[in-house]
Amino acid sequence: MNKGFDKETFKRSVVDNVKNMFRRTIDEATPHQVFQAVAYAVKDVIIDEWIATHKEYEKKDVKTVYYLSMEFLMGRALGNNIINICARDEIKETLDEMGFDLDVIEDQEPDAALGNGGLGRLAACFLDSLATLGYPAYGCGIRYRYGMFKQKIENGYQVEVPDNWLKDGNPFEIRRPEYAAEVKFGGFVRIENQGGVNHFVQDGYQSVRAVPYDLPVIGYGNNVVNTLRIWDAEPINTFNLDSFDRGDYQKAVEQENLAKTIVEVLYPNDNHYAGKELRLKQQYFFISASVQRAVRKYKEKHDDIRKFYEKVVFQLNDTHPTVAIPELMRILLDEEGLTWDEAWEVTTKTCAYTNHTIMSEALEKWPIELFSRLLPRIYQIVEEINRRFQNQIQTMYPGNQEKLRKMSIIYDGQVKMAYMAIAASFSVNGVARLHTEILKHQELKDFYEMMPEKFNNKTNGITQRRFLLHGNPLLADWVTSKIGDEWITDLPHIKKLELFAEDEKCQFEFMNIKYQNKLRLARYIKENNGIDVDPRSIFDVQVKRLHEYKRQLMNILHVMYLYNQLKDNPDMDMIPRTFIFGAKAAAGYKRAKLTIKLINSVADVINNDKSINGKIKVVFIEDYRVSNAELIFAAADVSEQISTASKEASGTSNMKFMLNGALTLGTMDGANVEIVEEVGADNAFIFGMSSDEVINYENNGGYYPMDIFNNDQEIRRVLMQLINGYYAPDNPELFRDIYNSLLNTKSSDRADTYFILKDFRSYAEAHQRVDKAYRDQAWWAKAAILNMANCGKFTSDRTIEEYVKDIWHLKKVTVEM
Numbered sequence: 027m028n029k030g031f032d033k034e035t036f037k038r039s040v041v042d043n044v045k046n047m048f049r050r051t052i053d054e055a056t057p058h059q060v061f062q063a064v065a066y067a068v069k070d071v072i073i074d075e076w077i078a079t080h081k082e083y084e085k086k087d088v089k090t091v092y093y094l095s096m097e098f099l100m101g102r103a104l105g106n107n108i109i110n111i112c113a114r115d116e117i118k119e120t121l122d123e124m125g126f127d128l129d130v131i132e133d134q135e136p137d138a139a140l141g142n143g144g145l146g147r148l149a150a151c152f153l154d155s156l157a158t159l160g161y162p163a164y165g166c167g168i169r170y171r172y173g174m175f176k177q178k179i180e181n182g183y184q185v186e187v188p189d190n191w192l193k194d195g196n197p198f199e200i201r202r203p204e205y206a207a208e209v210k211f212g213g214f215v216r217i218e219n220q221g222g223v224n225h226f227v228q229d230g231y232q233s234v235r236a237v238p239y240d241l242p243v244i245g246y247g248n249n250v251v252n253t254l255r256i257w258d259a260e261p262i263n264t265f266n267l268d269s270f271d272r273g274d275y276q277k278a279v280e281q282e283n284l285a286k287t288i289v290e291v292l293y294p295n296d297n298h299y300a301g302k303e304l305r306l307k308q309q310y311f312f313i314s315a316s317v318q319r320a321v322r323k324y325k326e327k328h329d330d331i332r333k334f335y336e337k338v339v340f341q342l343n344d345t346h347p348t349v350a351i352p353e354l355m356r357i358l359l360d361e362e363g364l365t366w367d368e369a370w371e372v373t374t375k376t377c378a379y380t381n382h383t384i385m386s387e388a389l390e391k392w393p394i395e396l397f398s399r400l401l402p403r404i405y406q407i408v409e410e411i412n413r414r415f416q417n418q419i420q421t422m423y424p425g426n427q428e429k430l431r432k433m434s435i436i437y438d439g440q441v442k443m444a445y446m447a448i449a450a451s452f453s454v455n456g457v458a459r460l461h462t463e464i465l466k467h468q469e470l471k472d473f474y475e476m477m478p479e480k481f482n483n484k485t486n487g488i489t490q491r492r493f494l495l496h497g498n499p500l501l502a503d504w505v506t507s508k509i510g511d512e513w514i515t516d517l518p519h520i521k522k523l524e525l526f527a528e529d530e531k532c533q534f535e536f537m538n539i540k541y542q543n544k545l546r547l548a549r550y551i552k553e554n555n556g557i558d559v560d561p562r563s564i565f566d567v568q569v570k571r572l573h574e575y576k577r578q579l580m581n582i583l584h585v586m587y588l589y590n591q592l593k594d595n596p597d598m599d600m601i602p603r604t605f606i607f608g609a610k611a612a613a614g615y616k617r618a619k620l621t622i623k624l625i626n627s628v629a630d631v632i633n634n635d636k637s638i639n640g641k642i643k644v645v646f647i648e649d650y651r652v653s654n655a656e657l658i659f660a661a662a663d664v665s666e667q668i669s670t671a672s673k674e675a676s677g678t679s680n681m682k683f684m685l686n687g688a689l690t691l692g693t694m695d696g697a698n699v700e701i702v703e704e705v706g707a708d709n710a711f712i713f714g715m716s717s718d719e720v721i722n723y724e725n726n727g728g729y730y731p732m733d734i735f736n737n738d739q740e741i742r743r744v745l746m747q748l749i750n751g752y753y754a755p756d757n758p759e760l761f762r763d764i765y766n767s768l769l770n771t772k773s774s775d776r777a778d779t780y781f782i783l784k785d786f787r788s789y790a791e792a793h794q795r796v797d798k799a800y801r802d803q804a805w806w807a808k809a810a811i812l813n814m815a816n817c818g819k820f821t822s823d824r825t826i827e828e829y830v831k832d833i834w835h836l837k838k839v840t841v842e843m
């Protein structure tokens with residue numbers, strides 16, 4: 027309950043907003059206009075807290091974490107903000123009285139989709155936890171004009187539609203021109219000798235003006251409001267006659283274009299490095315602006331820049347923000363006049379790096395040519411960082427050329443961002459225990475051996491406030507009715523649910539709530555896909571970005587296999603199953619897009635085959651995103667977490683499913699390992715090779731998918747259906763590439779890179795266990811409740827407390843109102 031909330035004031039605020047913004051009376055307003063009016067009314071409620079929080083930070087002169095990230099996948103703000111000011115019931119009631127339905131109003135808001143997937147959503151969960159725990163923090167990112175594309179499915183194919191999320195404005199943002207900064211690109215570096223001291227001056231550059239927009243990040247029920255600061259680009263001088271006169275016409279046009287293009291669009295690749303020049307410009311743009319601002323803010327209160335790290339820590343969300351390292355060096359050297367050693371000490375005590383992947387195709391390696399042309403001064407600094415790092419390697423491993431070659435930051439004409447991040451950070455962390463171990467003993471072995479003290483693990487987490495309290499109100503209320511509401515800010519309390527796991531009445535209540543949520547999702551599917559699904563069937567769900575290592579292909583091949591069995595034996599005894607997929611493929615990732623087509627083609631055939639009595643349905647949910655994810659998790663029975671062991675750094679949807687009482691069907695990969703550790707292997711369905719086995723095959727060979735094809739006729743039958751037109755009668759060759767990827771070795775790489783055929787039998791057998799288990803509803807309910815009861819570890823509140831204790835060393839702040 028929000029004690030300060032006053033219904034009448036709120037009503038008046040909404041009515042006035044509609045009047046002032048749209049020149050309409052409230053009864054004339056469209057739902058979208060009501061959304062805007064309500065959002066502004068909520069902003070009014072929190073604005074004083076927002077100001078007070080920052081006053082408190084100033085007063086206490088707190089240390090602050092700057093979470094530097096190219097992505098913040100925030101989703102919708104309104105519903106979450108209402109939850110976090112603890113005014114959900116009050117506002118719902120107030121709007122009811124005014125004749126509006128809060129759910130409908132919330133649905134008017136576009137998702138803020140400034141991210142691809144797990145990495146961006148993790149950043150959003152972290153901001154929620156930081157504010158809720160009362161830690162001083164800024165999120166720093168880019169105000170992309172277009173976020174993650176919207177996905178349409180046309181004729182079974184993914185079509186990308188631009189996401190113009192700002193077209194009606196963003197009620198929660200505030201433009202802060204007073205903090206604008208200039209960011210320079212290109213040109214050359216001139217050395218000026220002044221009184222015997224060399225000064226480095228960048229000349230002949232182009233620049234843009236970075237202008238921040240602030241978004242409130244509201245802590246749950248604690249008056250703390252932190253800030254997500256996203257940078258927009260504006261031309262430095264509006265196009266003017268002056269420059270025309272000086273013959274700078276060309277430059278003026280170019281600068282204008284630079285400002286326009288730089289923040290235009292989020293690159294829609296996850297776990298894939300594309301090496302585009304504009305991407306590096308984006309990186310330097312928001313980093314230079316953020317670092318400049320952090321230094322300026324520090325200097326407003328402190329004289330000695332050499333103690334910068336006492337008040338500031340930069341967390342680099344993967345390597346994308348790594349130019350923060352040479353940028354901070356540049357400012358300290360060129361603007362603050364520190365010596366190299368002084369500047370290096372500050373920088374290495376300020377920066378910490380999080381690694382999110384071991385996939386080699388994701389590693390950022392910028393060509394020197396591009397890097398030095400775009401960022402000439404920064405490149406000089408990177409060269410010097412590299413030179414000194416090489417010296418360090420040579421001191422530690424005298425004469426070891428192999429180490430030098432393998433560990434150099436600049437090598438083979440490329441700047442290796444991960445290596446720079448490791449060399450200059452005081453902390454390097456992975457995102458789940460297994461992932462961190464693989465980093466230490468495989469991918470980053472040389473670095474771990476050289477500086478073991480830097481390496482640490484921070485297993486990911488998720489915010490229960492969005493993914494249970496907001497996304498699943500029925501279940502949230504049920505939990506609260508059983509054990510009280512402490513779980514909202516202290517998730518391990520949810521352990522108390524264990525007491526109810528064996529209780530028949532509670533089991534029944536749980537299953538009934540799950541059923542209601544399945545009905546809700548079924549309605550969404552009917553509205554959006556036109557498909558009827560049976561809410562009594564098992565909802566078996568895989569939602570995440572489409573990537574070969576995540577093995578959506580294995581899932582759909584298994585559906586094809588099951589369908590073959592049903593065709594042979596229509597009376598086969600099985601619990602009806604609805605296989606639900608949701609996934610965006612990177613726009614240029616052909617095989618991923620073809621997999622989407624395959625899923626939809628299989629869906630078409632199966633969903634229209636009356637002979638199987640609806641025992642299998644296949645649904646591909648269009649445009650999977652944060653807002654519909656909340657509905658999906660709430661309705662899931664089975665959580666598919668089936669990546670090839672060792673490939674998924676952590677996964678976070680696995681945790682969101684668990685929190686909503688779904689059972690994991692998964693491999694021993696990423697955070698699945700820790701999930702199973704918490705809930706017990708008996709309450710999950712685990713299958714497939716271990717990461718050690720996978721890595722062993724990768725290093726030593728010995729896996730021949732063709733042997734499986736030859737010896738297993740059911741698998742062979744499924745694979746033949748990829749090329750005999752079974753699911754594509756008009757174009758039997760359509761899925762040839764997928765078939766080839768599983769069986770035909772190109773000289774360069776092994777067929778079936780992700781061991782789909784190898785794990786297939788084990789996967790199918792796990793599915794049988796699911797079918798069998800679901801027949802015992804009491805068992806299932808108990809296992810689901812135990813999953814919820816044991817998900818306490820996976821709150822991002824815990825993750826943040828670990829970052830604070832081991833890396834950031836922040837102090838909690840309280841804000842009195």
Ligand code: HBZ
Pocket residue numbers: 142143144145146148295296297298299382383388457486674675676677678696
């Ligand atoms: O980060 C994901 C990992 O795949 C997942 O296992 C982990 O749970 C999650 C949070 O730690 N990684 C990503 O989502 N990565 C990207 O989205 C990405 C985006 C742009 C890139 C590279 C990776 O250039």
